[in-house]
Amino acid sequence: MNDPTTIRRLYGRRQGHTLRAGQAALVEELLPRIAVPADGPLDAVRLFGNDRPLQVEIGFGAGEHLAGQAAAAPGTGFLGCEPFLNGVVGALAHVRDGALDNVRIHMGDALEVIERLPDESLERVYLLHPDPWPKARHAKRRMMNHGPLDLIAAKLKPGAEFRLGTDDPTYCRWSMMVMNQRRDFIWQAHTARDFLKRPADWPETRYERKARRQGHEVWYFRYIRI
Numbered sequence: 508m509n510d511p512t513t514i515r516r517l518y519g520r521r522q523g524h525t526l527r528a529g530q531a532a533l534v535e536e537l538l539p540r541i542a543v544p545a546d547g548p549l550d551a552v553r554l555f556g557n558d559r560p561l562q563v564e565i566g567f568g569a570g571e572h573l574a575g576q577a578a579a580a581p582g583t584g585f586l587g588c589e590p591f592l593n594g595v596v597g598a599l600a601h602v603r604d605g606a607l608d609n610v611r612i613h614m615g616d617a618l619e620v621i622e623r624l625p626d627e628s629l630e631r632v633y634l635l636h637p638d639p640w641p642k643a644r645h646a647k648r649r650m651m652n653h654g655p656l657d658l659i660a661a662k663l664k665p666g667a668e669f670r671l672g673t674d675d676p677t678y679c680r681w682s683m684m685v686m687n688q689r690r691d692f693i694w695q696a697h698t699a700r701d702f703l704k705r706p707a708d709w710p711e712t713r714y715e716r717k718a719r720r721q722g723h724e725v726w727y728f729r730y731i732r733i
């Protein structure tokens with residue numbers, strides 16, 4: 508099972524540019540209303556007031572994918588996790604503009620939220636363009652490691668989906684190697700088209716758009732929890 512000391516550490520920056528007044532107001536007023544409770548066990552009733560399917564996005568960046576999925580499935584509860592304040596502000600703006608009442612936000616480490624959910628409670632987990640940590644000595648920091656994956660696997664329902672997107676060739680190879688060692692997920696690709704073409708229900712993220720502009724290939728992985 509996962510070793511908390513290998514998965515509890517959070518890397519990367521927490522804040523970029525200073526917030527404008529309107530952005531600061533979103534953080535002060537909207538965030539407290541839709542923030543994931545800071546401690547204690549979590550479930551759909553505590554988070555949304557009723558029982559409903561749950562999905563989690565790890566590292567939502569500016570929140571466009573989270574908002575797109577939430578708008579497409581109003582009866583599902585979405586937990587978006589992102590430690591980067593400027594990204595959280597982007598997601599809050601999407602929630603406000605789309606009047607989305609099915610999104611909860613955690614400004615911090617996604618694994619801290621996932622571990623507080625019941626086992627076999629999630630319908631989907633998204634990990635889109637995770638930080639690649641390209642140096643071999645930083646490989647342990649990659650989200651695609653067995654510690655975080657054990658936790659994700661425990662919280663997904665049987666038949667639920669884990670989605671990974673990346674444009675980083677090293678991360679792509681690494682992820683395929685790690686997933687190939689696991690017996691609890693089945694890769695959904697039957698032909699190359701299945702992982703080279705973005706599925707219709709997979710909104711484009713900011714990083715993905717940037718990667719395409721730079722001429723990068725993007726890979727879309729869908730794994731089913733056995």
Ligand SMILES: C[S@@+](CC[C@H](N)C(=O)[O-])C[C@H]1O[C@@H](n2cnc3c(N)ncnc32)[C@H](O)[C@@H]1O
Nearest residue numbers: 566567568589591616617635636638712713714
């Ligand atoms: C390369 S960005 C991709 C953002 C977004 N998914 C996209 O595709 O545009 C990776 C994001 O993961 C976030 N991140 C890193 N570690 C995280 C963790 N433990 N929990 C949640 N988010 C994390 C970073 O802050 C960063 O915003």
